[in-house]
Amino acid sequence: MRFKVSSSDLYKKLQVGLGAIDSNPVQPILEDFLFVLKGNTLTTTSSNLDTTIRVETEVQGETDGEIALPAKLLLEILKALPDQPLNFEIDEENNWLEVTSAFGKYRMAGDDPIDFPALPEIEQEHTLTINSKILSKAIGYTIIGTSDDELKPGLTGVLCLIDFNKLTFVGTDAHKLVKYTYPGIDVDYTKSFLTPKKSLHLIKNVLHGDFDVRIYFNDKMVFFEFENTLFISKLLNDPFPNYNAFIPVDNPNTLYIDKKDLLNSLKRISIFASKSTNQVTFNLDESSLTISSQDLDFSNEATEQLPCTYEGEPVTIGFNSKFFMEVLSIMYPGNIRMELLDYTKPCIILPEEQEEGEHLLLLIMPVVMGY
């Protein structure tokens, strides 16, 4: 196997695949990239068994072949070299690689490509095409809602629900929930899949630019294909709650307030809340919102009053300010609408005006106070 490639080109492509390489993998071969050369196309594959990333790079190929190469060493030398054409020559019998640069020669030992786990079979059972910007946005929003609790594995993923012309992403940890709906697709089926948040983080990191992403999936796997890159992730088959039944539709009290004002106020007030519970209290009446917090252990206290428009009964409601700020931070700038009842029911946050062609809903659970 022999080929010529630009060092910065290869470096960029390998960086995409690096996300799927764990620092301490179960099998030593998973520290490697699998290099496969066919004609002028070099395919590099990396995997941690849950996520697999395959990237194609244009090279000047001379002879075809395969080898597995240690990722760390390879990336280090590519990073240290200024941009220039590199000559790769691989001895497939003894599994070693020799790279020739303008400065000299570098030799490293590779592994037998047979040992590299086979790529899962690509089954295009259900397919769907979506713009990269929309996908990146949907992942970025909903991942905030997900949980880290390994005891509820279903909540550590983002649910993607495809319903004829509507695509919905949901992330929740039972204290907060983020739901993002995009109505601009056109398929002839209703299906859903649950992707682990770790894989979604990796995908989001490489979704730069404006291009189409083809998504296809079956019961076990989801594939994201875009711009010479194929992303494969295992799906979670743990139960995801029937979230829609828990989103109240008849909350009678409505608050209109500027997002930035509320978020900044919360940032200040939460400094004075107990560090272990982060609890803040909202006092709502006709024309003002009073936010306060108290840390009894250190005798800290803070109160702020914000102008707002409020329709409904005066109410006192408490929240975990950490959760509240997390969800609020993803909201669009401008006014928000908050629908609530009291401390017994979830509280909903919506933008006053939804952005065109999408729908964002945030939900946060209050703390039970009022004795």
Next chain:
Amino acid sequence: MFERAILHMDLDTFFVSVERLKNSSFEGKPLIIGGLNSRGVVASCSYEARRFGVHSAMPMKMALRLCPQATVLRGDMDSYTLYSNMVTEVIAEDAPVYEKASIDEFYLDLSGMDRYFGCFKWSSELRQKVIRETGLPISMGLSVNKLVSKIGTGEAKPNGGKEIPNGTEKCFLAPLSTAKIPGIGKETYKKLSFMGVRKIETLSRIPVRLLEREFGQNGKVLWEKANAIDMTPIVPYREQKSISKERTFMEDSLDLRMIRDVLSGMADSLAYELRSKKKLTSVITVKIRYADFNTYTKQKKIAYTSNDRVLHAYIKELFDSLYERRQLIRLIGVKFSGLVSGYFQMDLFEDTMKDIRLLQQMDRIRNRFGYNAVKRANTLL
């Protein structure tokens, strides 16, 4: 004159005195307060009963063998708390700084008051005031530190007061038995006796190094105590670190259903206590003592909560993983620690509005009519 003056006050046979206030026919008779069943122990007993050799923490069976004519009462913690609070109020009114060390014990810091009032005179007046206003006998000891004052109170009992003037602490302690030092229990006393040390004076003359060799870190503390050295300050308010409940069964049991129900009952009442104090817990501990007295505990760190539902689930989980010996159980207990102030966070999928409302209504009923006014059916034991 005292440089530092610490007053210790202790209500004499507190539970007995309260019972006598409520029913004067108990005056002058041997009276024992404690559990009535076969496993009960003596919580408090009158001086008349003590004459027969009865003392607190003695098994009730043995106490009745020693003093069969004694009247035994179950005791009523609520009224003891009430009287204790009355005494606290009287003390709080006059004292500059006080520490409530237990239900019937108080420490007061009177440093600097000598010049104006005379500490002992002031203390005696306070003692008289407590007796006058509550009708409960109380003893006191006044000295330079907590330790000597407490031992002084012990010497002043019943119903007396003792001053150990500045500089005479060591002389005061010298002739007393080492068993009188708080913190020296049965085992330490036994060991000291074997060493031939019976009087505090002897103990105070043993080199610290020798004591440290015999008793480890505790050795130095022992030596300091014997030499009347105690710098512990008066702590006016102590943050409660944990709340717990334990139950010894009348007979060792294998009835898991009953045991789980008892655990739920404890969880309910502790969780109610948390909520009414506006606290949350973050560590749950479950304890099992088997019939052979082997005791095991298991604890778990959880997200801050005071929600019955969550606590029940964790306690059940802990108990199921802790109980593995297929042996009769003598005692079970639950402890909540890692307490902070706050309200519990609702769970979107598990807490329904109905559950929360139910919990709140139950708490409201309990706030008005007491904890036992309403309970879950499975905890009605």
